[in-house]
Amino acid sequence: MNKTLLIFRHEFLHTIKRKGFSIMTLIVPVLALLGIGVFQLVSTISEPPVIEITTIGYVDEAGGFDQYTTQGNIELLRFNTPDDATAALINGDVSEYFVIPPDYMSTGVINRYTLEKQLETPPVIATVIKNFLTSNLLSEKVPPETVYRIEAPLKLVITRLTETGAVAPEQGGYGNVIIPAIFSLLLALSLMLSSTYLVQGLGEEKESRLIEILLSSVSVRQLLVGKVLGLGTAGLVQVVVWLVSLPLLLNLASSAFGGFIGTIQIPANFVILGIVYFILGYLLFAALSAGIGAISPNAREGQQLSMIYTMLVFFPLWFSSLLFIFPNSPIWVVLTIFPVTAPIAAMLRLGVSDIAVWELAVSIAVLGLSIIGILLLTIKVFRIYLLMYGKRPKFGEIIRSLRSG
Amino acid sequence: MPAAEVNHIFKSYADKAVVSDLSFSVARGEIFGLIGPNGAGKTTTIRMMMDIIKPDSGDVTILDEKLSEASKNKLGYLPEERGLYRKLTVIDSIVYLASLKGMDRKSATEKANELLNQTSMLPDKRKKIEELSRGMGQIIQFLVTIIHDPELVILDEPFSGLDPVNTELVKRMFVDLRNQGKAVILSTHRMNEVEELCDRILMINNGRTVLYGNLAEIKSRHRSSSVILDFEGELGEVPGVIDKRTHKGGVELVLDGNTTPQQILERLVSTGIVINRFEVATPSLNEIFLKEVGKKT
Numbered sequence: 001m002n003k004t005l006l007i008f009r010h011e012f013l014h015t016i017k018r019k020g021f022s023i024m025t026l027i028v029p030v031l032a033l034l035g036i037g038v039f040q041l042v043s044t045i046s047e048p049p050v051i052e053i054t055t056i057g058y059v060d061e062a063g064g065f066d067q068y069t070t071q072g073n074i075e076l077l078r079f080n081t082p083d084d085a086t087a088a089l090i091n092g093d094v095s096e097y098f099v100i101p102p103d104y105m106s107t108g109v110i111n112r113y114t115l116e117k118q119l120e121t122p123p124v125i126a127t128v129i130k131n132f133l134t135s136n137l138l139s140e141k142v143p144p145e146t147v148y149r150i151e152a153p154l155k156l157v158i159t160r161l162t163e164t165g166a167v168a169p170e171q172g173g174y175g176n177v178i179i180p181a182i183f184s185l186l187l188a189l190s191l192m193l194s195s196t197y198l199v200q201g202l203g204e205e206k207e208s209r210l211i212e213i214l215l216s217s218v219s220v221r222q223l224l225v226g227k228v229l230g231l232g233t234a235g236l237v238q239v240v241v242w243l244v245s246l247p248l249l250l251n252l253a254s255s256a257f258g259g260f261i262g263t264i265q266i267p268a269n270f271v272i273l274g275i276v277y278f279i280l281g282y283l284l285f286a287a288l289s290a291g292i293g294a295i296s297p298n299a300r301e302g303q304q305l306s307m308i309y310t311m312l313v314f315f316p317l318w319f320s321s322l323l324f325i326f327p328n329s330p331i332w333v334v335l336t337i338f339p340v341t342a343p344i345a346a347m348l349r350l351g352v353s354d355i356a357v358w359e360l361a362v363s364i365a366v367l368g369l370s371i372i373g374i375l376l377l378t379i380k381v382f383r384i385y386l387l388m389y390g391k392r393p394k395f396g397e398i399i400r401s402l403r404s405g
Numbered sequence: 406m407p408a409a410e411v412n413h414i415f416k417s418y419a420d421k422a423v424v425s426d427l428s429f430s431v432a433r434g435e436i437f438g439l440i441g442p443n444g445a446g447k448t449t450t451i452r453m454m455m456d457i458i459k460p461d462s463g464d465v466t467i468l469d470e471k472l473s474e475a476s477k478n479k480l481g482y483l484p485e486e487r488g489l490y491r492k493l494t495v496i497d498s499i500v501y502l503a504s505l506k507g508m509d510r511k512s513a514t515e516k517a518n519e520l521l522n523q524t525s526m527l528p529d530k531r532k533k534i535e536e537l538s539r540g541m542g543q544i545i546q547f548l549v550t551i552i553h554d555p556e557l558v559i560l561d562e563p564f565s566g567l568d569p570v571n572t573e574l575v576k577r578m579f580v581d582l583r584n585q586g587k588a589v590i591l592s593t594h595r596m597n598e599v600e601e602l603c604d605r606i607l608m609i610n611n612g613r614t615v616l617y618g619n620l621a622e623i624k625s626r627h628r629s630s631s632v633i634l635d636f637e638g639e640l641g642e643v644p645g646v647i648d649k650r651t652h653k654g655g656v657e658l659v660l661d662g663n664t665t666p667q668q669i670l671e672r673l674v675s676t677g678i679v680i681n682r683f684e685v686a687t688p689s690l691n692e693i694f695l696k697e698v699g700k701k702t
Binding site for chain 1: 459477484488491501546
């Protein structure tokens with residue numbers, strides 16, 4: 001058998017036999033779905049929340065605001081003067097009060113008084129006051145149904161159409177984001193874990209001088225390509241297990257729990273692109289880790305150095321809340337093309353919106369070229385720093401080594 | 406054709422010469438000693454021979470060619486500091502490393518079982534490497550070095566960490582390899598092991614050649630003109646003896662340049678003393694080394 005294949009086989013088997021890898025592959029997706037299921041179940045069987053009636057005071061100095069004093073679970077209690085309202089507030093009879101001044105109709109100003117320190121008026125209170133004012137202003141001018149519709153004028157239902165005008169099989173919504181989000185998180189964790197394996201493995205081989213025995217049998221290129229491909233294939237196994245099991249688990253969870261889980265769907269292009277980005281991500285991180293393993297004097301220092309790029313993997317996840325508002329902003333385009341963040345950024349964006357074909361093409365091309373480039377650089381520095389056991393080379397030294405060949 | 410030929414190799418690190426103009430060859434069917442004190446440049450020389458590091462200049466020919474993937478399969482290498490995959494079993498470690506030397510799994514497994522049996526380690530073959538004692542680990546590494554029946558075996562400090570029983574076992578294996586026509590390069594700072602096993606030697610210090618050639622000839626060249634005598638009786642003046650030095654095992658008689666040990670023996674017999682031991686004194690390799698290094702400094 002070709003020696004690269006032998007190393008590939010050894011690394012692949014060594015990786016998939018690790019406990020951490022098995023846990024990530026088999027247990028984490030199940031746990032993620034169980035988590036959603038448990039949440040759903042708890043929500044379903046819980047007692048309906050006890051609605052607490054809150055009383056808010058008000059002083060009508062403008063006149064004409066005496067109807068619609070029940071707004072949902074909030075009662076509005078009228079006081080004649082601000083002093084009466086203040087006394088009631090201090091006694092705890094009302095949780096707060098507001099004053100409608102005489103010039104309200106011309107200014108729109110409402111003065112609100114509370115004992116609590118607040119950044120701004122809570123939205124519930126603001127809505128209650130707005131609806132109370134609106135209802136009274138329209139009272140006897142329009143029918144009550146119209147008053148209600150003015151208070152709650154729309155309930156948006158979005159339907160995505162295809163270019164032919166038919167209803168698109170893949171609709172948007174949060175149900176669409178769940179799988180890519182879970183997948184991205186797992187991918188990030190998996191990349192971090194696999195980087196650790198490779199850096200640790202190379203560090204141990206250097207520390208134990210096993211690397212000398214290996215290089216007395218194979219070339220640096222065979223060793224590194226075998227290791228990187230072994231880890232990449234282990235990653236592929238992981239993604240295949242997830243992609244095969246997730247729809248199955250989703251169906252099970254959906255029939256068992258219904259509700260939100262029933263709305264979860266896997267975006268159409270996600271499966272293919274998911275596999276592509278997963279493999280490329282694995283290969284990139286394996287190549288980076290091999291480089292770090294090459295220049296690190298031992299496993300511990302290698303792991304510290306690898307934190308630099310493994311932290312970057314999580315970068316798109318930290319800013320994922322912005323993604324929902326501006327999924328196609330320049331920053332997300334950059335994150336989709338920058339090789340270290342590309343796998344996660346692309347996965348997340350696929351769940352939220354469509355990514356332009358050129359962006360995907362550039363992103364995948366940059367990732368592929370980065371893998372080849374980093375691997376070639378690693379092969380070059382590997383021999384130089386192979387026997388450097390006690391000292392980590394400085395950045396300048398590495399650059400000089402690369403220049404001198 | 407020699408099994409290994411090294412021509413004028415140089416290696417420096419940060420402008421410090423580690424190996425300077427070393428040349429030597431190793432024949433098939435011999436045990437060749439690469440000897441010198443710690444830091445002499447032995448390991449660097451071996452690493453250049455194994456193509457693990459490149460010489461700054463000079464060239465190395467292994468089994469009649471530059472070291473290639475194919476010729477790596479004919480080499481066995483035991484590095485100075487040893488390591489194996491700690492979590493792998495003994496049999497898996499041997500078979501994996503043997504397969505990297507071009508053996509198929511079936512024959513590697515068969516050969517591994519055979520070697521483990523020879524070294525009485527067959528019952529341990531399912532144990533993880535981390536469960537073995539240091540000495541047992543060393544034996545496994547030695548088996549990994551020779552399992553693929555290499556034509557040239559390079560061993561860097563092979564006896565370090567071995568107990569006397571395993572040292573003898575490994576020595577026997579070296580001799581077997583030589584008897585099979587293999588070339589064995591034994592790098593060590595332990596001169597007594599070299600004296601016992603090696604046919605030819607290269608003695609280096611500070612990366613330079615101190616002595617190179619047939620061990621017996623070197624020792625003969627450095628034979629001192631003295632004899633060791635253990636006797637009973639009264640030893641008076643003996644013609645041809647210019648000095649007497651008392652040692653633990655007897656007396657060393659230093660001869661003048663014109664008297665041979667044979668003549669001295671005849672004269673001693675004629676004095677009437679009882680001779681229990683008479684030995685022509687030969688210096689140890691260590692003494693030769695110290696003498697040669699002293700000359701050059």
